[in-house]
Structures are given as C-alpha cells and as structure tokens.
Amino acid sequence: MAEDNGVGKGLFLGFLTGSIVGSIVALLYAPKTGKELRGDLKEKSNDLLEDTEKYIEGAKQKANELINDGKKRSEKLVSDAKVKVERLLSDAENILHDAKKKTSGAVEDSKSKIEKESDKLKSAVKAGIDTYKAEKESGEAS
Numbered sequence: 001m002a003e004d005n006g007v008g009k010g011l012f013l014g015f016l017t018g019s020i021v022g023s024i025v026a027l028l029y030a031p032k033t034g035k036e037l038r039g040d041l042k043e044k045s046n047d048l049l050e051d052t053e054k055y056i057e058g059a060k061q062k063a064n065e066l067i068n069d070g071k072k073r074s075e076k077l078v079s080d081a082k083v084k085v086e087r088l089l090s091d092a093e094n095i096l097h098d099a100k101k102k103t104s105g106a107v108e109d110s111k112s113k114i115e116k117e118s119d120k121l122k123s124a125v126k127a128g129i130d131t132y133k134a135e136k137e138s139g140e141a142s
Helices: 002-029 035-142
Strands: none
Touching: 002 035
C-alpha cells in the first residue's frame, strides 16, 4: 500500500515537473507577444493549480479511506479478542467447577471411609476391652 502511494506521488511529481518545463520551453520558443505569453503562462499555471488541487483531494480521500479501514480492522480485532477472552474465562470457570465437584466427591468418599474404619476400630477396641474384662472376671472367679 505504501509502495503504491510512493509510486503515485512520483508519477504525479514527474507529470507536474514535465508539464511545467514543457510549458515554459514551449512558451519561450513560441513567437508570441508579451501579452499573449503572460496570458498563456496564467492559463498554464491555472491548469497546473487545478491538477494539483485534484491530486491533493484524491490524496485526502485515500488517506481517509486508509484511516477508516484501519479503524474497522482494529475494531474487529478488539471484538475478536473480547470473544476469545470470554470463551477462555468460561472454559476456566467450567474447569474450576469440575475440579471442585470432583474434589468434594473425593473428600466425601474419604470421610465415609474414615468413618467406617473408625467405627471398625472402635468396635475392635471395645471388643478387646470386653474380652479383657471377661477374661479378667473369669480369671478372678477361678
């Protein structure tokens, strides 16, 4: 895009310079009176001024188009980035929710296993104490 703009400027400047030089040479070699020469110079300068104004207007339009295109592209990039961030946040929340769910399930399973083992251990200790007392009483009775 920048190369096209540089080539366009170069072509315009070459055209402008060639027109000026060609006009001056043609006017100087033409057998005209001073009044005619001044009129021709004024006409050529007006033509060149019009060409320059057209070129400047075209350059302004092109610059505005480039600016608007850049704005549209940046707005699209920002919009796409927002969508991706929202998707990533949603995925992260889902992963966290699943991890909490699995962890709480594992904790509950572990608690119930510990309670069962604790009950077994209490029963075994109680049975051991009862057996000890029973043997002690039977040993005293004998």
